[in-house]
Amino acid sequence: MIILGINETTHDASVSLINNGKILFAGHAERYSKKKNDWFTNRELLKDALQYGWPDKIAYYEKPLLKKIRIKTRGGFGGDRPWFEGTDLVEIPRKNFGHHYSHACAGYFTSKFDNAVIVVLDAIGEFNTSTIWSGIDNKVELKYKQNYPVSFGLFYSAFTQLIGLMPNQEEYIMMGMAGYGDKDKYYKKVNEYFPNIYKQKYNFHKGIIDWNEEVNEENKFDIAAAVQFVYELRLIEFMNMAKNLTNKKRLVFMGGCALNSSANTLLWKLFDDVWIMPNPGDAGSSLGAAAALYGKHIDWQSPYLGYDLGGEYPVDKIIKAIQVNKIAAVATGKAEYGPRALGNRSILADPRDPNIKDKVNLIKQRELFRPFAPVIMEEFASEWFDMSFKSPYMQYTVKCLKPNVIPSVVHVDGTSRVQTVNREQHLGLWNTLNKFYSLTGVPILLNTSLNIKGQPLLNDEKDILEWEHTYKTEIIR
Ligand SMILES: [Fe+2]
Numbered sequence: 001m002i003i004l005g006i007n008e009t010t011h012d013a014s015v016s017l018i019n020n021g022k023i024l025f026a027g028h029a030e031r032y033s034k035k036k037n038d039w040f041t042n043r044e045l046l047k048d049a050l051q052y053g054w055p056d057k058i059a060y061y062e063k064p065l066l067k068k069i070r071i072k073t074r075g076g077f078g079g080d081r082p083w084f085e086g087t088d089l090v091e092i093p094r095k096n097f098g099h100h101y102s103h104a105c106a107g108y109f110t111s112k113f114d115n116a117v118i119v120v121l122d123a124i125g126e127f128n129t130s131t132i133w134s135g136i137d138n139k140v141e142l143k144y145k146q147n148y149p150v151s152f153g154l155f156y157s158a159f160t161q162l163i164g165l166m167p168n169q170e171e172y173i174m175m176g177m178a179g180y181g182d183k184d185k186y187y188k189k190v191n192e193y194f195p196n197i198y199k200q201k202y203n204f205h206k207g208i209i210d211w212n213e214e215v216n217e218e219n220k221f222d223i224a225a226a227v228q229f230v231y232e233l234r235l236i237e238f239m240n241m242a243k244n245l246t247n248k249k250r251l252v253f254m255g256g257c258a259l260n261s262s263a264n265t266l267l268w269k270l271f272d273d274v275w276i277m278p279n280p281g282d283a284g285s286s287l288g289a290a291a292a293l294y295g296k297h298i299d300w301q302s303p304y305l306g307y308d309l310g311g312e313y314p315v316d317k318i319i320k321a322i323q324v325n326k327i328a329a330v331a332t333g334k335a336e337y338g339p340r341a342l343g344n345r346s347i348l349a350d351p352r353d354p355n356i357k358d359k360v361n362l363i364k365q366r367e368l369f370r371p372f373a374p375v376i377m378e379e380f381a382s383e384w385f386d387m388s389f390k391s392p393y394m395q396y397t398v399k400c401l402k403p404n405v406i407p408s409v410v411h412v413d414g415t416s417r418v419q420t421v422n423r424e425q426h427l428g429l430w431n432t433l434n435k436f437y438s439l440t441g442v443p444i445l446l447n448t449s450l451n452i453k454g455q456p457l458l459n460d461e462k463d464i465l466e467w468e469h470t471y472k473t474e475i476i477r
Helices: 043-050 064-074 099-110 152-162 171-178 187-191 220-246 261-269 282-294 315-325 356-364 378-384 427-440 461-471
Strands: 002-007 014-019 022-028 057-060 094-096 116-121 128-136 139-147 250-254 273-275 304-308 327-331 334-336 345-349 373-377 396-399 415-421 444-449
Touching (some): 002 282, 014 282, 022 043, 022 282, 057 282, 099 116, 099 128, 099 250, 128 220, 139 220, 187 220, 220 250, 220 261, 250 261, 261 273, 261 396, 315 327, 315 345, 327 356, 345 356, 373 378, 373 427, 415 427, 427 444
Parallel strands (some): 116 250, 250 273, 373 415
Antiparallel strands (some): 014 022, 116 128, 327 345, 373 444, 396 415
């Protein structure tokens, strides 16, 4: 049975197609419409997905009526354009699942775990903001829920807005800024906004409305540090509750909060094993809804599930470009499903050169303080970074053990957001790293997304030509 999963009317629409547990396609709307965090699916995305098969059923990631009631009675936002408007898909039987249930199913059914606790933390679903589920024998059962307005995600987003960034989009920038600040300066004050996991000062949907001090270039880094610290304290409290409530040793973590790679590392201290689906936010819920309808584990092989540029991985061309220019822009094969470029729509660079960070930041038109991430051959990970687990999807920030050798991929606080790669995961990328290693003794490259700040990742041939024309630089394919 072919199932089409859809999420939209949220801050990152997507579409997934599965056939008896095999993922045929999963892609983001923004990569086709070129509108960052596009709320709606579009014809091009649907056309790309449907070339792999025509669905027997459709799964939708949310209960639209319930969400409408919340928006009407308690505030918030959300569109109401029906996704099926004007298409033949309107004839296909469809089922709506709860927002947090779709998150939980996306995580549990793509994991290798039969028995695990599933935690979902985001800004808001229909009403739920924080939920705990038991996943066992392909059954996902709710064990605890916290409803709007108390919300981990809204707390983080409101402070993102307070320090002058875009809420629902630039939380990751605030997380990066936290490394530059002194958390102690604002810890007590920020903690009053979220003193324990059951209580917040007020509904943060309105933003932080009673901050009685000017936010400026000096103190915004300290505020970011305090917010990150308070978030981590509450996260650990919540995770401990989830562990005690379900008595399980494996964790599946989902929802937009699971994109906080600095905090995610702490989870390995609490659980024997952790799975965060590489697209844990709302964009991952088109796959979650499809999995919920399928009702069994699906065969998660890799995040390379989107638009297919085809081609062999251009190992030699990348190495040559890095030898000559220190930087190689790469677009090949299928696009990543999820916010991170993991080798197929990436800028790769020599991590040893201290000037590379500024050069890449200039290409991408990003703030100069922003750190870059390393991709490393998995077998060398514990030699270069303080980590005893794999990080194939760049989801964990860990201490770098040789920061002087690879300065361009180490944050000011001595940490790096690491992607580990083995042969099964991505042979082409592993071969590229292996070649770089044989030439330099360093099994690591800088890896960042192939896009300009605030714009979606490059997707197809047209995007490549446009980039090459605009920036007068070749993209390797
Ligand atoms: Fe969500």
